[in-house]
Amino acid sequence: MSGTGSSASNVISFRFQASDAAPAAESAGIRVGGRLNVDRADGPANEGVLDLRSVLIDSGGGRLNDFVSLSDNIRKRLEACIELIDGDDLFAADNELMLASRECQRLFLFRDISESVGLVSLKIIQAAAAIGVTTRSPKIIKIIVKSLNAIASSPYMTFDQASLLADDIEGAAGQLRFAGYGDLIGALIE
Amino acid sequence: MKAFVETTVLTDFLLKLDGSEIRARDVLQNYEFITVPHFAWKEFKRGPLTTFIWAHNKLAETKSFNVTLQRVQGMSRTPKRYFTSTAIQAIQTAFSANFADLATADVFARYGSTNFDEMMADACRLELRRVISRSWSSRFRLFDGITDTLSCYPDAELFYDDGMIVYKPYDCPKGTDCCLKDKLSLKSNSLKKIRLALGKLSDKSEIIKRREVVKRIEKHPSSVMSPSDCRSFGDAYFVLFCPDGHDIITTNLSDIKPMADELNINVVKP
Numbered sequence: 001m002s003g004t005g006s007s008a009s010n011v012i013s014f015r016f017q018a019s020d021a022a023p024a025a026e027s028a029g030i031r032v033g034g035r036l037n038v039d040r041a042d043g044p045a046n047e048g049v050l051d052l053r054s055v056l057i058d059s060g061g062g063r064l065n066d067f068v069s070l071s072d073n074i075r076k077r078l079e080a081c082i083e084l085i086d087g088d089d090l091f092a093a094d095n096e097l098m099l100a101s102r103e104c105q106r107l108f109l110f111r112d113i114s115e116s117v118g119l120v121s122l123k124i125i126q127a128a129a130a131i132g133v134t135t136r137s138p139k140i141i142k143i144i145v146k147s148l149n150a151i152a153s154s155p156y157m158t159f160d161q162a163s164l165l166a167d168d169i170e171g172a173a174g175q176l177r178f179a180g181y182g183d184l185i186g187a188l189i190e
Numbered sequence: 191m192k193a194f195v196e197t198t199v200l201t202d203f204l205l206k207l208d209g210s211e212i213r214a215r216d217v218l219q220n221y222e223f224i225t226v227p228h229f230a231w232k233e234f235k236r237g238p239l240t241t242f243i244w245a246h247n248k249l250a251e252t253k254s255f256n257v258t259l260q261r262v263q264g265m266s267r268t269p270k271r272y273f274t275s276t277a278i279q280a281i282q283t284a285f286s287a288n289f290a291d292l293a294t295a296d297v298f299a300r301y302g303s304t305n306f307d308e309m310m311a312d313a314c315r316l317e318l319r320r321v322i323s324r325s326w327s328s329r330f331r332l333f334d335g336i337t338d339t340l341s342c343y344p345d346a347e348l349f350y351d352d353g354m355i356v357y358k359p360y361d362c363p364k365g366t367d368c369c370l371k372d373k374l375s376l377k378s379n380s381l382k383k384i385r386l387a388l389g390k391l392s393d394k395s396e397i398i399k400r401r402e403v404v405k406r407i408e409k410h411p412s413s414v415m416s417p418s419d420c421r422s423f424g425d426a427y428f429v430l431f432c433p434d435g436h437d438i439i440t441t442n443l444s445d446i447k448p449m450a451d452e453l454n455i456n457v458v459k460p
Contacts, residue, residue, distance in 0.1 A: 105291045108289070111316075115316065115319070119316045119319075122313055125288060126288070159323065160327075163320050178285055179282075179285040180285050181313075182207050183277075184262065185205070188241045188262065189206060
């Protein structure tokens, strides 16, 4: 990972280019304390890995904070759902799932953060919608929780990494397609 | 059993969603050795992958699923009417059902208005980007990897630039003398059989061009074989370069089987 840094008072400005080093950085468990200003002027080109839940982000607008917060809320609901399933409290479990599924839809409103957020959010929404009976789908719920953790921790993961997450989700939930996509494909390949 | 995969089956396997991808997978599971020549990947990139990339970039440009569908319809060679206004409305209604919770005052107040047409464009585009990236990057590890590498073809990765997928170079450079020519010059007997088989087929322009290229290489092996000639040569590649003991796996029986029959090569359609 390469980067430049400067500090003024208690604010650290850090610009990073970490796409090649992302796996190493992630396994090293990067943690940054204090306030961190992330310069994202280059936007998605500066894809990197940073555990955003251990820092305070001041990047103007707070959308990243909102996304992480929403992801955490959904994750907590789904973890509660799993606990309720394990406790055989099935109606309560399904209730948590319904509420979580509704919240999942909002994830896609944050797709402007990165292409990876867009893709993983889309797959989470599709997977949540594909769950029929809660009690038969703990595997899908667990993979959604795992994916939420991953994308909230690393919203700037590479698109290839996001695609692997999408593969994991579809591995649990089956192939996920939404209305219109199949029609489009059919028209493209005549 | 050994399979030699032609471009139509590669396309079905990697891109289709209408059941043909399942048929392709099922038939290939019968084979112990599966060969995908570099030539098939070249045709794949120039053909269906280019179409997918175009759709991705069009969705990025228009930010509208509705408008993009109209552009697709405009580009269609056949007068199919996939997308009447009623059909498009039905698709959009079904899509927006996935985001029913977003059509509330609470969401509007917090996130601003939700444009479902734009959301649908983004959803399609992300799915396309994933499929495009995965299919092209799989060429070195799908089955037994690329075989019969074409030395004259500039194989290159795709890259993503400012929201669009860039996939240059599109084809072999102008002025290239095809690397297949030297090998073809050693197959004069097979070329003659292919030429005679092509002579019995229909007079569609694709067949006429193929026959002309085959005839020129057969009679004048030292003449230049341009990238354009290589494209016209097309289906004949899979017959002339099919390894011994392999079945050609293709959905294009009408063009390939007559040539394959002349060389006693088995053709299998999924």
